[in-house]
Amino acid sequence: MGLKGVSSSFLNALRQKSPFKRKQKKPAAQSLTNPTPTPSPKGDLFDGVLSQIKTYLPSTDVAQIREAFLFAEKAHTGQMRSSGDPYITHPVAVTEICAHWKLDPNALMAALLHDVIEDQDIKKSEIAERFNEDVADLVDGLTKLERINFASKAEQQAESFRKMLLATAKDVRVILVKLADRLHNMRTLDGVDATKARRVANETLEIYAPIANRLGLNNLVREFEDLAFAAYYPNRYRVLKKALENAHGTRRNLLGKITDNIRAALPAYGIEGKIASREKTLYSIHKKMKEQKKSFSDVLDIYGFRIIVNTLTECYIVLGVLHQLYRPVPGKFKDYIAIPKINGYQSLHTTLVGPYGTPIEFQIRTIHMDHIAEEGVASHWLYKSDDMTLSDLQKQTHRWLQSLLDIQSQTGDSSEFLDNVKVDLFPDSVYVLTPRGKIISLPRGATPIDFAYSIHTKIGTHAVSAIINGQAAPLKTTLVSGDTVEIITSDSATPNLQWLNYARTGKARSEIRHYLKTVNLQESILFGEKLLIQALKDLNITMPSRDDPLWAKLAKESGASSIDDILTDIGLGRRLASVVARRFVIDSPMIATSATDLDELNAAHSTQILIQGNEGQSVTLSRCCSPLPGDSLIAVVRPGYGLVVHTDDCPVALNQRKKEPERWVSVGWDDEPSKLLTTRLTITFDNEKGVLGKIAAQIAAADSNIVYLSMSDEASKIATLNITLQAENRKHLAQIIRSIRQVSQVRNIVRTKGF
Known part of the structure; x- marks a missing residue:
C-alpha cells in the first residue's frame, strides 16, 4: 500500500496490470471452493442475481438494478476475460456476491458498473445523471487512477489503493464491493498463467485477506486463504487436501461420539444449542505445520466444534458443562466475549482433551455473535432488524475507517500512507x-x-x-x-x-x-538561519535578502529546491553554515565539504553558536554527558542530526574530537535556555530499609522530577543508584545534590558523564 515499508512481493504485484481483462484463449476456470457458482454466459445471465435481490428489495429497486445491468452489458460489449468469457460475466458475479450479503441497491449498481469508468471511458458525471450521485461516488472510489502521469507504475498503483481506502473510510460499501471483486477474481484464477496467479494470490494473502479479517468477514477470509494457498502452492494444496480426505474416515467416529456426549449433557441444564463440527482450513493447517515445523500427522487439532446458544448466560453454562465432560488444556481458554477482538468478534474459546487424547477446540457463542463472527461488517445488511442492532460493531468499524482519514491527514505520499495502513492490518x-x-x-x-x-x-x-x-x-x-x-x-x-x-x-x-x-522542519529552518547569520557575521557580511539572485544560483548549483531547503540542511547538519556563507563571498561553484575546506573555514569561525536546548531535531544534547545550562560546551556537526552538544570535559566528546577535529564548533548557552533538561547522577548509599524513598523525597523537595532509575548491588550492604532526573541548570543541580546529601545513609554522589 520500490515503496518504503511495503513488501517486495506486494510491490511486484502492483507493478503489473491486473490479468483478468486480457484476451487469452484458455478454457473457462472452475472455482476451487465456490458456494456461489460463477454465472455462465447465457441468455439468463442476470437471472441468478434477480432471484436473490427480489427476496429483499422492492420491485422499483430491482428495476433500477436491471437497468444498471443493461448499461454495463452495453459498455462491456466485445470485451473478453482472460478465460475467454464475455467480460460482463465478471461484474454480474461480483454483484451476485454482494447480493448474498444483501447490500443496498446503490451498492449493487456500483458492483455492476465498477469497471465502466476504468475500461470504457464512461464519465462519472454520466453515471450520476443516469443513476444517482451515490452510485457515481461508489464507482469512482473503486476506479484505479490510470490516466494520470506518475513517476512509476508502483506509485500509480499505490495511489489507486490509497484512493480506494479513503473512499472506504467515507463509505464501507466501497471495500465490500472491492472484496467481492477480488473474490471472483480468485475463484477464476485458473484462467491466467501460473506466474500471474501466484502474484495475485500473494497480494490477496498480504492485503485483501487482512482487510477482510479487520472487518470481521471470517467466511471471506477463509475462502481467500484457501484459494490463494491453492494458487501459490498447488502441489502442497493437493497433498494436504488428499491427506485430510483420508483422515475423515478415521476420525468420523471420534466426532460423532463427542457430538452425542454434548447433546446428551445440555438438556439437563435447560439449554438447547446448535452443535456443529468443523475442520481447519487447508491454509491454516499449512500455516501451523510451517510455523511449528510439524508434519500433517502431528497436527492433532484439525477438528473443532462450534456450539451456538440463545443467551450470553448460556455461553458460560455450556463452558462449565464442557469442562466437566473433558479435561481442559491449561492456557488454552480465551474469553472474547468479555474482551472482543478489535473487529467485533465475540466467542468463548477452549481447548479440551477429547477421547483418545486428541485436543479439540470448542467455540461457544450466541446466534447474534455468530452472525457477526461469520459476516462481520456485512452482517449489518444481512441480519438487520428492529430487535437486532449492531451498533458496537459499526462503531468499531467506523473508528478504524476514521483512523484512515486521520493517517491520511498526517501523511505526505501514497507509499507512506499504504505503509501505515498495512501496519494496522495485523490480525x-x-x-x-x-x-x-x-x-x-x-x-x-x-x-x-x-x-x-x-x-x-x-x-x-x-x-x-x-x-x-x-x-x-x-x-x-x-x-x-x-x-x-x-x-x-x-x-x-x-x-x-x-x-x-x-x-x-x-x-x-x-x-x-x-x-x-512539520514542527521539526520549522525548527530546523529557524536554527539553520541562525547558524548562517552567525557564520556570515564571522565574514563581516550581513544575511542576504530572500530575493537576492545569489540564493537562486546557490540553490540550483547545490540541488536544493528552495531557500528553506538550504536552511533546513544547515539546521540538520547536512550542510555547514560556514561553507554556505563563504559561497556568498566567493563567486565560484558550491564548495565541497572536504576536510581541507572545513579546516580553512572553521579556522575563521570565532563566534559562538548560542543554543537553548529545545531546538528539536536541529540540536541534540548528548545523552553521554547530558549538558545543563552553566556547563561549558562543545558541539559536533553530524549530518541528519544537526549539532550534537557535549560538555567540554565529556570523555566521549574528547575521544571523538581527536578523530574529526574539523567538525567541532564552539557553542554556548542562550540567555534564556530551555527549562528542565535531563542529567544523570550515580549515588552510593547504605542499603537500609526506606533509603530509596528518602532520596526520592529529597529530589522532589528540590523541585526536580525522576525520569528513570536503576539499582545495582541490591543485595549488598552498600548499593548504587543510577538515576536520570530533570534540572534547570548547574545551580539547580547543585541544589538537588545538596538536598540528597541530607539523607544520612548517602555516601557519595557523582554526576555521570560518558558511557
Missing part, C-alpha cells in the same frame, strides 16, 4: 489497561508509544517513559495482554526519528512523521 491484538481500568486494544508488538498516541496525540508527542505494572520502563518496551500502562510526559519532550523503529500502529507512525516533517 492479532494485545489488550492493555489504563490506570483507570479502561481496555485499549493494540496490534501485537505494540509499545508504550502506540499506547500513548491511542490515548491522545499530545500524550504521545510529549511521552518520556512509561510505568508498566508499577515498574518504570522505556518507551520501546513490547506490551503484552494484561499490562497496566501509565505514560510519563514532559512538556520539553518531543518525538524523534528513533520512535519509528518501535511504533507499530498507523496512527502513532503517521503522527510521529507529521511532527518530524
